[in-house]
Amino acid sequence: MTYRQRLSLFIILDSCIVLTAIFISGFLVNASIHILTLPIIVSSIAILFSHHFFSVKLKLYKKAWEYASVGELLIIFKVVSYSIISAMIIQQILVQETYLRLLAVTWTLHMLLIGGSRFVWRLYRDSIINKTNEKNRTLIIGAGSAGTMVARQLLKDNDSHLVPVAFIDDNVRKHHLDILGIPVVGGVDRIANAVTDHDIENIIISIPSLSKKELNTIFLECAKTKAKTKILPLLEDLVTGKISVNQFRDVQVEDLLGRDPVDMDIESISEDITGNVVLVTGAGGSIGSEVSRQISLFRPRQLILLGHGENSIYSIEMELKETYKESEIEFITEIADVQDAEKMMAIMRAHQPDVVYHAAAHKHVPLMERNPEEAVKNNLIGTLNVAKAADWNNVTTFVMVSTDKAVNPTSVMGASKKLAEMIVQGMDQTSDTKFVAVRFGNVLGSRGSVIPLFKKQIEKGGPITVTHPDMVRYFMTIPEASRLVIQAGALAQGGEVFVLDMGDPVKIVDLAKNLIKLSGNAIDEIGIEFTGMRPGEKLFEELLKDDEVHDQQVYPKIYVGKTAELYLAEIDEILLIYSNLDRNALREKLVGLANQTITTNQKSVMSVSM
Incomplete structure (x- = not known):
């Protein structure tokens, strides 16, 4: 009409x-x-x-x-x-x-x-x-402004396959009330009962202000039911109009395990990056590519994307050029291996970067156990080459990406990163360049991490393989890890090992169970199989040893460690003789040196004033 x-x-x-x-x-x-x-x-x-x-x-x-x-x-x-x-x-x-x-x-x-x-x-x-259409009965968690908006949208949208029949809200003053004709049936502890009593087929979590911990609690209650659980789109996506309020998304493992993000000090980061030349090694990897994305937000004059794999470097170059085609950022690619000292020196000399983010490394624990000489080449020699080139060409700040596996390392990978931290801290003592390292836990969804493996196993019908029922790990999202790397560069005074307050560690078996539930399957259908710990693995990871910790945060949720004794002469010896050692001997030498007891010359790094 x-x-x-x-x-x-x-x-x-x-x-x-x-x-x-x-x-x-x-x-x-x-x-x-x-x-x-x-x-x-x-x-x-x-x-x-x-x-x-x-x-x-x-x-x-x-x-x-x-x-x-x-x-x-x-x-x-x-x-x-x-x-x-x-x-x-x-x-x-x-x-x-x-x-x-x-x-x-x-x-x-x-x-x-x-x-x-x-x-x-x-x-x-x-x-x-509405009764003639087949609609799924829906429970809305959150009877505030967002939940009411969702309910109103679903009620008036004739094309929607969802119809709200009940609210859940922890505000007891709303219990037993009707909002838009829909009853508020209780708090979060009533989710399972509400699903049964009202024949609920779908659950929508519509509380934008939820912390990660609160969301995890709600999801665990939802997981006790057979209803499909979805969540309101991100608030910034709603505000910018990318998606509408009724375009709900699945709950992701990042929603449950990712911590509440650390806000960046925009002003200090802008001083280091905006209008300057920035170089990222390993720019095609999970961390390196995200660091490049985050850096681009601050409009450097040039961003040099350095990596060994041409396909991954090409991908991040095309993505950034498309995203920032209207900007004046010049994206430059360099296909190079950090093990090539002459090439590193030539690249630094040609581009004269102001800041270097060193993310290139071998990180897979079992593979490095079987190939310790490659850990030496890439993680030690590669770091040394890039650090020397940065020093020689008067780079202002050098930030190395490290790992929690460098604390009391039991693996070749962890030991190589611990020794690489020593190389960086040693360079800081003799250079005008500010050398720092950033240490954090496992990154959700990064290549080689456990989550993509679990997802593939679920797609194949299971079982999910977990090494040990008591194994725990710290987790953070790729964007958060990358922001920490960039923030560390802005905080750097030289010689620090920055560490993020990672919150509570997560049991890997709980992570596996959550992924199964998120996929819409029952745990018994997929199954979990314990395979035993692999060589070099620990049941739990640490971010700092007790004698490394400064109690005071230098930035919200960021700590700085203490500089331990640096075994630089011993590292030089390993670099000279590693190719002559068999793998077992090299493995023992790396792990042994990284775990030597600190007895003398322990000095405290000056805290960063905020």
Whole structure:
């Protein structure tokens, strides 16, 4: 139906309603009055024209009545009241008398008939059309403004396959109340009961202000049921209009295990990056590519993307050029191996970077156990080459990406990163360049991490393989890890090992169970198989040893460690003889040196003033 047709229909309908209301009122007020008396005729004409005038003025005819609510009812009240007041004034002018009883009854009938005619379509839609569509009964967690907005959207969206039937909210003052005709049936502890009592098929978590810990608690309650659980889109996506409120997304493992993010000190980071030349090694990897994305937000003059794999470097180059095609950032790619000292020196000399983020490394624990010489080449020699080139070419700040596996290392990979930290701290003692390291835990979704492996195992029908039921790890998201790396560069004074407060560690078996539930499967269907710990693995990881910790945070959720004794001569010896050692001997030498007891020359790194 076109707008003109719709408008004509409403004018005809309302004209009939107005005339009916006035004549019925005349009969009810005084049955002996003839329907064509002057007061009746004057009132009819006055109300009729006034009604149409105010309906147009207040846009009553433009309302979509299938979505009618209190706002539309208020407009009807205004139109009817203004029409009656206008008739009262016209009666006084033309017949010098006001028929208050007649107008009062007319107002009542007018309201009932006009309001009823509008709301009957919504009642029809809600009670007839929605019932004929097959819709999934939905439980909304959160009866605040976001949850109410979700419920309203679902109620008015005829194409949606979801229909809200109950709210869950921990605010006890809302319990047993109805919001938009939907009952609030209790708090989070009532989720399982609500699903059973109301035959719930879908659950929507609609509390944007939830912390990761609170979301995890809610999800664990939802996971006790067979209902599918979804979550409200990210608030920034709603505000920017990328997606609408009814485009719900699945709960991701990052939602449950990722910590509440650390805000960056934009001003200090901008001073280091904006308008400067920045080089990222390992720029095609999980951390390196995200570091490059985050750096680009601060508009460096040049961003050099250095990596060994041409495909990954090509991918991040194309992505950044497409994202920042309107900016003045110059993206430069260098296909190079950090083990090539001459190439590192030549690249630094050619581009003269102000800041270097060194993310290139071998990180896979079992593979490095079987190939310790490659850990030496890439993680030690590679770091030394890049660090020397940075020193020689007067780079302002050098930031190395390290790992929690460098604490009390039991693996070749962890030992090589611990010794690489020593190389970086040793360089800081003799260089004008500020050399620092950043140490954090496992990164969610990075290549080679456990989550992509678990997802593949679930897709194949299981089982998920976990090495040990008591194994725990710290986790953070790739963006958060990358922000920490960049923030460390801004905080650097030289020689620090920065560490993020990682919160509580997560049991790997719990992570596996959550992934199974998130995939919509039952744990018994997929299964979990314990395979035993692999060489070099620990049951738990540490971020700092007890004697390395500064109690005071240098930035919210960021600590700085103490510089331990640096075994630089011993590292030089390993670099000279490693190729002559068999793998077992090299493995023992690396892990042994990284775990030597600190007895002397322990100095404290100066805290960063904030």
